[in-house]
Amino acid sequence: xxxxxxxxxxxxxxxxxxxxxxxxxxxxxxxxxxxxxxxxxxxxxxxxxxxxxxxxxxxxxxxxxxxxxxxxxxxxxxxxxxxxxxxxxxxxxxxxxxxxxxxxxxxxxxxxxxxxxxxxxxxxxxxxxxxxxxxxxxxxxxxxx
Amino acid sequence: xxxxxxxxxxxxxxxxxxxxxxxxxxxxxxxxxxxxxxxxxxxxxxxxxxxxxxxxxxxxxxxxxxxxxxxxxxxxxxxxxxxxxxxxxxxxxxxxxxxxxxxxxxxxxxxxxxxxxxxxxxxxxxxxxxxxxxxx
Numbered sequence: 001x002x003x004x005x006x007x008x009x010x011x012x013x014x015x016x017x018x019x020x021x022x023x024x025x026x027x028x029x030x031x032x033x034x035x036x037x038x039x040x041x042x043x044x045x046x047x048x049x050x051x052x053x054x055x056x057x058x059x060x061x062x063x064x065x066x067x068x069x070x071x072x073x074x075x076x077x078x079x080x081x082x083x084x085x086x087x088x089x090x091x092x093x094x095x096x097x098x099x100x101x102x103x104x105x106x107x108x109x110x111x112x113x114x115x116x117x118x119x120x121x122x123x124x125x126x127x128x129x130x131x132x133x134x135x136x137x138x139x140x141x142x143x144x145x
Numbered sequence: 146x147x148x149x150x151x152x153x154x155x156x157x158x159x160x161x162x163x164x165x166x167x168x169x170x171x172x173x174x175x176x177x178x179x180x181x182x183x184x185x186x187x188x189x190x191x192x193x194x195x196x197x198x199x200x201x202x203x204x205x206x207x208x209x210x211x212x213x214x215x216x217x218x219x220x221x222x223x224x225x226x227x228x229x230x231x232x233x234x235x236x237x238x239x240x241x242x243x244x245x246x247x248x249x250x251x252x253x254x255x256x257x258x259x260x261x262x263x264x265x266x267x268x269x270x271x272x273x274x275x276x277x278x279x280x281x
Contacts, residue, residue, distance in 0.1 A: 003165070006172045013176030020179070049180040069186055069227045070169045073176045122178045125244060129172040132255045136168060139262040140161070143269065 003137045005070055008054040010130040012072030017123040019075045020047050024116045031107040034095040041095075042105045044081035049073055081106075151268060156198075157261050163190040163225050164258045170227065171251045178242045185242050187250075190225035 023045050033042035054072040083106050091100030167188040177183040 006165075006169045009169065009172045009176050013172075013178075016176075017179070049177070051177050051180050051183055067166075067169075069229075070173045071177065072173065073180055118179070121244070122175070125175045125178065125248065126172070128248070129168075129175050129251060132251055133168055133172065136165065136255060136258050136262075139259050143262055143265045145266065145270075 003133055005054065005067070006133040007130055009070060009072045010126045010133070012052070012054055012074060013126040014123060014130075016047075016049055016073045016075050017119050017126065019078075020049075020119040021116065021123075023047050023078055024112055024119065027105075027107055028109065028112050030105065031109065032104060034093075034102060034104065041085055041103045044083065044105050044107050045078050046081050047078050048076045050076040149272075154265070154268065157265055160190075160194070161258060161261050161265075163188065163194075164254050164261070166225060167254050168251065168258075171247050171254070174242045174247050175244070175251075178244060183242065184229045185247075187228050188225050189228055193225065 027044055030042040036042050050073070051071040052074045054070070085103040086106040087101045088104055089100055090096055090102045093102045096102045167190075170186050170188045174183075174185045
């Protein structure tokens with residue numbers, strides 16, 4: 001139980017939310033991408049968060065059961081979304097199939113924007129936990145003055 | 146026995162410890178705000194602490210006979226417990242931590258912590274003044 005745990009936990013969340021924002025901007029940037037390295041159109045990406053330990057296994061074993069409840073977060077993986085591609089009739093497009101349809105990734109700008117706001121709010125919440133921990137720390141240092 | 150430090154110093158220190166722990170739990174909850182299936186934790190210590198102090202909602206326990214055990218508070222023997230919500234709250238797949246409740250808990254906790262730190266600081270500064278001026 002120390003101040004650094006709260007800051008480590010907050011930092012793990014800041015890192016995860018930043019990755020989330022990166023993935024959201026990647027989705028928005030590639031909303032109309034029809035060619036990728038793997039071939040085929042771009043697929044929408046989704047981040048998978050997982051709760052994780054912030055302490056090393058040794059220090060964890062030395063801690064009380066209470067302290068072991070404190071978990072951070074990390075991005076476990078970035079996965080392809082499984083929703084089907086969007087077919088748009090554009091016969092003049094170089095990537096159109098024989099019937100004139102182009103496959104675009106099904107990216108909804110509004111959905112991405114709400115995800116972005118959510119990630120931003122989560123980021124702000126974690127910044128505020130770190131700020132609060134810091135103010136508690138400096139207040140505790142004042143006791144001996 | 147009369148000691149140099151007031152009795153409540155231990156108690157104040159213990160409560161500050163618990164509040165630090167609560168801050169850790171709140172930051173763990175907020176860190177996992179987007180984690181699907183995460184179960185939010187809460188830290189409970191007020192009731193256990195009141196029991197340890199011999200206080201309850203009905204009032205203080207009176208010591209009516211000198212042969213009774215003294216109702217001494219021991220900071221070492223009081224502990225907090227972590228409650229984990231039984232089921233993750235799932236709204237639209239990824240919403241299991243109540244952001245507003247956590248922020249409110251954090252703000253309250255921070256204010257109480259700062260208050261106790263000030264109480265402690267005033268205790269020591271009063272003592273310091275007594276030592277400095279008492280012999281004059």
